[in-house]
Amino acid sequence: MQTMLRRLLGGFMLCLPLAAAAQFPNGPVRLNVGFPPGTGPDIVARTLSQHMGPLLGESVVVENKVGAGGQIAAQNVARSPADGQTLLLGEVGSISISPATYRNLNYDPPRDFAPISEVVRADFVLVVPASSPYKDLPAFVDAAKKAPDRVNFATFGAGTPGHFGAELFAREAGLKIEAIHYRSTGDAVSGLVSGGVQAAFVTTALAAPQVQGGKLRALATTGAKRSPALGDVPTFGEGGLPAVN
Structure with missing residues (x-):
């Protein structure tokens, strides 16, 4: 490091x-x-x-x-x-x-702007509240397709990576979603933990403590390989959605 x-x-x-x-x-x-x-x-x-x-x-x-x-x-x-x-x-x-x-x-x-250096690369992860009935990506996608209303996704602002990640996922999976924009990632995660929204795309670094603490459940990560921070969570590619990367 x-x-x-x-x-x-x-x-x-x-x-x-x-x-x-x-x-x-x-x-x-x-x-x-x-x-x-x-x-x-x-x-x-x-x-x-x-x-x-x-x-x-x-x-x-x-x-x-x-x-x-x-x-x-x-x-x-x-x-x-x-x-x-x-x-x-x-x-x-x-x-x-x-x-x-x-x-x-x-x-x-x-x-x-004059670029100086790339500093950090981060994978994202699809998370739901720990109380959610969806245990894995196929179950979430299947239920979302059958739902009469759009699935609510928390984001940390319009046009942010979390917002576009959710929209990309929705397009590839054939879902209809409603983006709920929060002021920050922390606010978005709080809204998700409280059950105010159904899902979110956040970085693995932000999600890992919440997942390990039993507050959120991770369904799939972006990236070609599984995240070291969430090694038990499959990638979207493993779940049949390789374009969500």
């Missing part, structure tokens, strides 16, 4: 001077993240900041610019001076999905 972090942080260091002023860094560096404290992106940002600070010789301050599935943070960084002092922890929602689905974004990733 430490070796991986050094490699990733080395990528940050090599690319920063290309976009920075001659005196970079010139004071504290701000690292913008588009989700609330305690969420997965926030934890990644704070871990990075702890390692980047000593390497840069300046403090790296995490700033949570919450809203619109990460778009607020991306917009804030796009409007900042291109001096390397303001960074964005981008994710697939704000960098790839939003530009493809929203016509009037206030930023353009290829034009406004």
Whole structure:
């Protein structure tokens, strides 16, 4: 893990001077993240900041610019001076999905951002409340197809990976779903645990403690192989839906 972090942080260091002023860094560096404290992106940002600070010789301050599935943070960084002092922890929602689905974004990733390094890759998992009658993916799909109403899926915002994961799953499985958008992943999981919604797509890292704690049940994971965090849970490919990946 430490070796991986050094490699990733080395990528940050090599690319920063290309976009920075001659005196970079010139004071504290701000690292913008588009989700609330305690969420997965926030934890990644704070871990990075702890390692980047000593390497840069300046403090790296995490700033949570919450809203619109990460778009607020991306917009804030796009409007900042291109001096390397303001960074964005981008994710697939704000960098790839939003530009493809929203016509009037206030930023353009290829034009406004210089990529530094890929930091994290995460598989997603389809989860239901532990009290759900569905024990596996086939049972869930079969029941959802027969249901008179749409299946409610919790997401952590419109246009986020969890939202698109649910829509992709619905398309491939031939289901009709209703996306219920929450402010954050934590809120979405809370809504799911309480039974307010029927299912959700969340990262394996976020789901694993809830599954192991008996609050959620995992039905299938994305990715070509089973997740080390949820080794007993089959992939969507094993369940006959290889495109959900």
